Amino acid sequence: MRHKLSIFISFLGLTLFAALAPYQENEAPVVKIFVPQRNDGVSLDEWIPYRITITDMEDGNSEYDEITANDVVLAVQYLPDSSQVAKYLHDGESIDLDVLSWMGSSNCFTCHSAKDKLIGPSFSQIADRYNNRTDALQYLARKITNGTTGTWGNQIMPAQPDLKPDEVKMVLGWILKNSSRPDFNYVSGIEGVFRTPKKIEGKEGKGVFLLMAQYIDHGLENVPESSKKGNDTIVLQVR
Incomplete structure (x- = not known):
């Protein structure tokens, strides 16, 4: 009888622990701009192929078509000088990629482009x-x-x-x-092409293009607030 009672108490304790235990933490996705390569040279008025890879513990892997393509967004920002990159990214000047992610997940890019x-x-x-x-x-x-x-x-x-x-x-x-800014462009999808501007008035120097990719995962099942984002950023040199 004591043995059965001990088993019951142990089972009850494990059940209570499982019920009170916090949700498993969602892993943030790993985002990588695979193409083009960091510091590649590009020109104005050029079509640039791009490819982004996504690996997420819960959502899957883009290599196996497990990631919803429209949920992946890429922003392209021209800057007159590479010394401005850090300020743009860290001093609150950068574009809000969360808005682009919302547009992607809401299928805005099915009918419209930048x-x-x-x-x-x-x-x-x-x-x-x-x-x-x-x-x-x-x-x-x-x-x-x-x-x-x-x-x-x-x-x-x-x-x-x-x-x-x-x-x-x-x-x-x-x-x-x-959206009317000539120095800024954006696309959605794991791979595709984007076009650099033909000309940027008052910014005739070589400068750089800053590429910023983002994917916000779907979080844990039935726990939407557990979603996390992954980002990658590279710089391309203007020839």
Whole structure:
């Protein structure tokens, strides 16, 4: 009887420990810009192939098609001098990649790209058209939520009622602020190409391009707040 009671108490203790134990910690993804290589030389007005690898303990490995491509984003920033890289990254001047990650996971890049027309207008075209409207955020948010057609030809913008209004306005503000800039570009996907600008007024020196990749993982199952991000950054020299 004592032996059975001892087994029961041990089992109860293990069950209670398991119930009270904290969640297993989510491992942060490892992100690497594989192509191009660090310090490669590039020119203005050039198409640059890129490839990013992702390894995540929970989500899987990009080499085995286990990572959702649109969740991977790459930002490309021109800087007149390599000495500005550290300041750009560490002094609060760098682009908020979390907004790009939200756009990727929300499938914005399925129909739109930063600079070139895709299915819908580019984000640069949208910024150019609406930047001077005082009600741009509210106007565009309604179009996204309710859907629209005829604004950019016959193409239909499907309604997106499930997107949170505050997030939509945050992203729209980011697009209007950043997408017309000639010194900045962005893409989504594990691999593809991006184009360097043809010319940057007032910045005719050689300078550098700063490439910043990010992936935010899906976290532990049923624990969305456990998501973690991984980043990689490289510098390309302008010829």
